[in-house]
Amino acid sequence: MPHTDVIAHRGASAHAPENTLPSFDLAVHQDAGCVEHDLHVTKDGLLVCMHDRTLERTTNVREIFPRRGQEAREGGALVRHWFVHDFTLAEIQQLDAGSWFRPEFAGARVPTFDDLLVWARNRVAVLTELKDPDVYERRGVDLLMSCDAALRRHGLMTRPTDGAVTVQSFHEPTVRRAGQLFVRRVPVVLLVESTDAALLRDRKRVTALAAFASGIGPEKSIVRDHPEIVGWAHDAGLRVTPWTFRAATIGSFKSVGAEMKHYLAEFGVDAVITDHPDESR
Ligand code: G3P
Ligand code: CA
Numbered sequence: 001m002p003h004t005d006v007i008a009h010r011g012a013s014a015h016a017p018e019n020t021l022p023s024f025d026l027a028v029h030q031d032a033g034c035v036e037h038d039l040h041v042t043k044d045g046l047l048v049c050m051h052d053r054t055l056e057r058t059t060n061v062r063e064i065f066p067r068r069g070q071e072a073r074e075g076g077a078l079v080r081h082w083f084v085h086d087f088t089l090a091e092i093q094q095l096d097a098g099s100w101f102r103p104e105f106a107g108a109r110v111p112t113f114d115d116l117l118v119w120a121r122n123r124v125a126v127l128t129e130l131k132d133p134d135v136y137e138r139r140g141v142d143l144l145m146s147c148d149a150a151l152r153r154h155g156l157m158t159r160p161t162d163g164a165v166t167v168q169s170f171h172e173p174t175v176r177r178a179g180q181l182f183v184r185r186v187p188v189v190l191l192v193e194s195t196d197a198a199l200l201r202d203r204k205r206v207t208a209l210a211a212f213a214s215g216i217g218p219e220k221s222i223v224r225d226h227p228e229i230v231g232w233a234h235d236a237g238l239r240v241t242p243w244t245f246r247a248a249t250i251g252s253f254k255s256v257g258a259e260m261k262h263y264l265a266e267f268g269v270d271a272v273i274t275d276h277p278d279e280s281r
Contacts, residue, residue, distance in 0.1 A: 001031065005264055005271040006280040007127055008032035009244050010051060014275040017101035018058065019049040020108040021119060032277035034125040034166075039113055040084040040132070041141050042092060047113035047150060048084065053132060055082045059095040059110065085139060113147070117154045117165070126165045127241075127273075129191070133174040144174055148181055157185055168217055179212030187214035189241065194219040200229050207236040215239035217273070220263065227267045234268070243273035255279065 011023025012030055024035050038051040055061040061082040062069070068087070069080030084092070089112065098108030111119075113128070120126045133143040147167060151157045156165050167182070168189035169175050178188040190213050192199055200206055200222060206229060209216060216233055220242040223230060233240045245260050253259035257279040260272045274280065 002028075002033040002124065003031050003277075003280055004033035004125075006032045006260075006277050007034040007036050007241060007271050007273040008277045009036050009246075009273045009275050010038065011035055012275070012277055014246065015278070017098045017105050017108055019051055019111070020097050020105070021111055021115070022098065022105055022108050024111075024116070024119065024124075027277050028124050030277040031281075032124065034127050034271070035120065036127040036129065036273055037116060038129045038131050039143065039147065041136055041143060041146065042087060042089045043085055044088045045141065045146065046089045047143075047146055048089065048092060049111045049113065049116055050084055051131070053081075053083055053085075053135070055084060055087065055092070055095065056080075058100055059092075059097045060099060061087075061095055064094055065091065085136075085141075113150050114153070117150065117156070120164075121154070125163055127189075128165060128167050130167065130169040130171070130174060130178075133169060133171045144178055144181065151186060157182070163187060166214070176212045184214070187239075189213060189215040189217045189239070191217040191243075192219065192222060194221050197222045197225070201226060203232045206232045206238070209233075210236040210238050213238060215241055215270070217241050217243060219243065220245065223263065223267050223269060230268050239270040240268075241271045241273055242269055245272050245274035246276060257281075 008027030010018035012026035016023035016026045027035050037049045039047050040050045069082045092110050097110045098105030130143050136143045166187045170191040175188050175190045215238050223242045230240050247256050250256050250259050256276050263269050
């Protein structure tokens, strides 16, 4: 049975290449109740599942398109980036998004949002993160409206979808717009970084978020340091889904599994977002 309190972060990304169908498949096999993924926009305006704005960390783009990187100066050093927005979908689909992780995943492709929605239907819930909507807005692209169009194409906007898809972002203006646009047919979640923890330290402010959001996604240290936020959110009708539970950041817990259990049982969060859905029980 799927565990509705376990959200697989970029799929089962501790064990398979993030944001690919093998990673999403493995998450379902490991009984995650929901699969989290990220969205960026290609040069031809199509949505693809990718965490970074650039392709070089998780694909072989350097090898396939060696001359298409953009030079930039970062911290005094000259670096090259291959931005998603500089490549068409047809070009991105030529890339290998699996070999960087382990050789047995060679040939994994970058899925489109449409691919993911077809794959997920009647199988698992999806948590969609809109990445950098403000950056795309400056490029004349409305990431939220592209997402809305995809959800409509897949029949996810015509009725309450029982949480088949939830949309989240760190960008509060986009989450507010999504709340108005989706009118609760698709839940929306405001993500909060630890550097913005002060936003959640005021009970009135947390309560006010319920006017447009169905939930909050705090970085997990915010809940650890201020567990009272969970009760405030629940009193306002907001779900709480902290991130990211992974082996490398367990602090004083004995295991990532023990840490997740603590957040669920002791802090009372609604679900945990984890690279290790297999460690949740
Ligand atoms: O679901 C929240 C989490 O995914 C946000 O962080 O950087 O992994 O997208 P990131
Ligand atoms: Ca994410």
